[in-house]
Amino acid sequence: MPEDLSAQILRRKSFRSFRQEPLSQDLMDDLIDFLSELTPPAEDIDWNFDTLPYLDMVKLCMNEPGVKAPCYLLLRAERKRFSLQNCGYLGEMAALYLTSRNVATCWQGSVIIQQGNDFPGSLPFVTALALGMSDEEFRKDASEFDRKPYDSMVYNREEAYRPILEAARLAPSAFNRQPCVFVTDDRKRIHLYRRQKLFANPVKEFEQCVDSGVALAHLELGARAAGFEPKLERLRPEPRFKRGLAYQATVVLA
Ligand SMILES: Cc1cc2nc3c(=O)[nH]c(=O)nc-3n(C[C@H](O)[C@H](O)[C@H](O)COP(=O)(O)O)c2cc1C
Structure with missing residues (x-):
């Protein structure tokens, strides 16, 4: 992994309010590069990801996302033992990477995307992360946890x-x-x-x-x-x- 993200553990929190403005293309490209270079714990499980704006996300979801953000990271994986664990690992690394770039995140475990409603040929959807800029502050120290x-x-x-x-x-x-x-x-x-x-x-x-x-x-x-x-x-x-x-x-x- 190129960067030390451990310092972001103290700063990351779940944000529940987001500015409804798109993230820059450079930042999205950096996120894609970051995720593409990660190796999840179980290496023999096929996985991939997408980033979608709010309206596209709503079209795919059974239920609306719990928080309205300008962008969502979707994690998909073939159904195999430990594929959910892999997605947890990948999503949290992404959350900490985004924290290092001062981008707010919130896990969206309650989102459901049925395979018939997803893009044709996609791997099964596992979970999602909301992301965007926020006026809320990041955490300052461990006492806030x-x-x-x-x-x-x-x-x-x-x-x-x-x-x-x-x-x-x-x-x-x-x-x-x-x-x-x-x-x-x-x-x-x-x-x-x-x-x-x-x-x-x-x-x-x-x-x-x-x-x-x-x-x-x-x-x-x-x-x-x-x-x-x-x-x-x-x-x-x-x-x-x-x-x-x-x-x-x-x-x-x-
Ligand atoms: C796998 C996972 C799924 C989650 N799903 C949701 C969710 O659907 N909606 C939500 O508002 N928060 C969700 N959260 C955020 C948790 O509620 C939050 O992480 C927890 O309360 C601790 O707070 P913190 O993230 O601010 O440290 C999820 C967190 C994880 C790790």
């Missing part, structure tokens, strides 16, 4: 990794449910899990798979900022930790 306490999200708390885990704790999630849990071990690894109920609601499950990708993006950026060259891996057999936690991925801190 509404997040669960560190100790309820992190187990086997290896103190040396605290800055990395703090970056992950600040990751956004749908409805701020914060389903992710982080477990360190003594082999320089951080395992990512998400809380999973026995009879889970499929819509919630879908959103929480996206949330796990968002958290992975924060873990990776936090690890890079701490001087590691992290690798995202999916261990086999999956490391079990506790009942009710579904294993998502491991960050190996090389």
Whole structure:
């Protein structure tokens, strides 16, 4: 990744009001270049993206987007295990990149685009991000975040990794449910899990798979900022930790 986006974790927030003015073509081109160079955690899953203005977005959607923005980033992926996680990772990297350019964003997980209503031949729609300029301010420091306490999200708390885990704790999630849990071990690894109920609601499950990708993006950026060259891996057999936690991925801190 060309830029260090870890400093943007503190600044990013969900904006709910946007100036209804288009973003410059240069900025859109830079966003497209940035996204095109990303490698998501599961590399064998086909994915792509589109940027659409508000009116075109409304034509594709089953429901209107929750926030009215001049532009939307749409993420699509073939339906495979971990394709939702990939889109969470890609979307959050895009959100942090846009934050670095002072562009406001808001995840739009509630948007539904049915394949029959999408552009012909498109990969299945996964999720979207609203973007544009805003008169609201970016966050200034960590005290402005509404997040669960560190100790309820992190187990086997290896103190040396605290800055990395703090970056992950600040990751956004749908409805701020914060389903992710982080477990360190003594082999320089951080395992990512998400809380999973026995009879889970499929819509919630879908959103929480996206949330796990968002958290992975924060873990990776936090690890890079701490001087590691992290690798995202999916261990086999999956490391079990506790009942009710579904294993998502491991960050190996090389
Ligand atoms: C995958 C995902 C989907 C989301 N969907 C929506 C949405 O549909 N509408 C909305 O207003 N906010 C949505 N959000 C934003 C969350 O509500 C927000 O991230 C959370 O409340 C934390 O606030 P923050 O982003 O300002 O830190 C979503 C966030 C994520 C990560």
